[in-house]
Each structure stands twice: as C-alpha cells, then as structure tokens.
Amino acid sequence: MCVIDSSPIIETRRIVLRAPAMDDVQSLVALGGDSDIARMTTRMPWPYGRTDAEDFVGRCQAQDRRRDNTFAIELEDEGVIGVLGLFTPPSGHLEIGYWVGKPFWGRGLATEACQGALDWAKREWRKKLVVAGHFADNPASGQVLIKAGFLYTGVVEMKPSVARGEPAATRMMVWLA
Template sequence: MCVIEERPVIETQRLTLRAPAKADVERVAAYCADRDVARMTTRMPWPYTRAHAEDFVARCGAQDRSRDNTFAIHLADEGMVGTLGMFTTAEGEIELGYWIGRPYWGKGYATEATRGALSWVRERWKKRYVTAGHFADNDASGRVLVKAGFLYTGVVEHKPSIARGEPAATRMMVWLA
C-alpha cells in the first residue's frame, strides 16, 4: 500500500528533499537559465524565465502525491541547489529525473539525493522498480545513476528535449530494490 504524504520530506546526510516553495522561484529561475542545465532535461524550456519558474513551483504544489512527487534539493546554509522528481508513466512505472545547478555540479549532491529518493520510494510507495534515463551526451548523469544503483537496460530511446528543440538519444536504466 502506498503511503500518501501531503508534503513529504527526505533527509540525507547533507541534504533535505522537500516540496518546492515560492521562496525557491529565484533560484530555480537562475539555475535553469543556464542552457547547459536546460538542455540535459526533457521538459525544461530554454531560454528559461522567472515565469517558467513560477509555473514550475505552482505545478509541483498541485501534484497528485500518490503518483508524482517533485522535491527541491536543499543544502543547509546554501538553499535549493536543484530538483528531483518521480513520476508515474502512462505504463504505471515510476520514472526518476533530476537537475542540479551548475555551481553544485561534481559534489555528489545528485547521487545523494537520488539514493535518498529511492529509499523513500521503496519505504513509502512500496515500489521496487524505478526507471531513469540520461541523454547519451551526458555521461555525468549516467555516473550519478550508476552510483545510486541503476543498471543499464541496453535500450536507447529518443526522448524529447524542449530546450534542444529535438529528441535526444537517451540511455535507459532501471533500479531494482
């Protein structure tokens, strides 16, 4: 049985994963205005504006938390450094995605947040299977997912990238609890 929490919070060693709030809009807008952040996601437009950030935070607040959860990745004494989301696909699978602001790349935050989210999905949603993918030209994201316990499936899909304006080869992965 899936436990539904109105505003779930996940604590890791260095991070707090919590619902995005209006106070995060400025940081979301600033980090997502970086083309290199936007182009490694499927849903993020570029150029990215404050209005996009406001809409993003509002949509996160309206999610059906029994199916989808987006978390702000919060670093103590810094603030929000990225987001991580888990979404139920049309096929009923849970898919994980994330982005981290450029000043925080290479510090292990994406891996730590992903591990925390996977533990939460296993414990709260009672799920034992999660999918993810990374664009083939984003090896760093592949390393994050491998360190978090994902395995390559051998499947390459062409997923849309709004910021790129075209589909991008996406290496698909799976996590099994």
C-alpha cells in the same frame, strides 16, 4: 515521515528534499537558467525565466502525491541547488529525473538526492523498480545514476528535450530494490 495528503520531506546527510515553493523561484531561475542545465532535461525550456519557474512550482503543488512527487533539493547553508522528481508515466514504471546547478556539480549531491528519493520510494510507496534515462551526450548523469544503484538496460530511446527543440538519444536504466 510521509503523509499521503501532504508533501513528504526526505533528509539525507547533507540535503533535504522537499516540495518546491514560490520562495524558491529566484534560485530555480538562477540555476536552471543555464542552457547547459536545461538542455540535459526533457521538460525544461530555454531560456528559463521567472514565469517558467512559477508555473513549475504551481504544477508541483497540484501533483497527486500518491503517484508523483517533485522535490527541491536543498543544501544546508546554500538553499535550493536543484530539483528531483518521481513521476509515473501513463503507461510504465515510476521514473526519476533530476538536475543540479553547475556550482554544485562534482560533489556527489545528485547521487545523494537520488539515493534518498529511492529509499523513500521503496519504503513509502513499496516500489521495487524505478526507471531513469540520461541523454547519451551527458555521461556524467549516467555516473550519478550508476552510483545511486541503477543499471543500464541496453535500450536507447528518443526522448523529447524542450530546450533543444528536438528529441535526444536517451540511455535507459533501471533500479531494482
């Protein structure tokens, strides 16, 4: 299922996680262009336009896939509905982050994507620990992570939010294989 030199493809019951491609730019802009999406992420600017999405896809294509993988979340019959990333900070453990477009909220798709990515990281990368965080004003993201098997650490960190233009209190969580 995984070849180190190429982009992995992860299939779950309803979705496919695969590398973002330039063909996804329109969907990424349509969904990620919502300020409610961008402001709940650390790295997305707002407004989020075509150039931002093209730059994002280019960075994803240049990743060292032994350390980092970013996936387009693709729903059968719908196309791309969001993004999920596994990345290794310079100092620290593997971290997961994601966003799903508003029309797809409340259907368990973010949880399913996280669970698929975690299973893959455990199996292919032999990871036993993954960290995540959600902005304190986004409790729904905390529920997604809890359902995916994460636990709160009790730590709150100030993390950047490009769209907000300032750091936001972030509730840190951990997943143990």
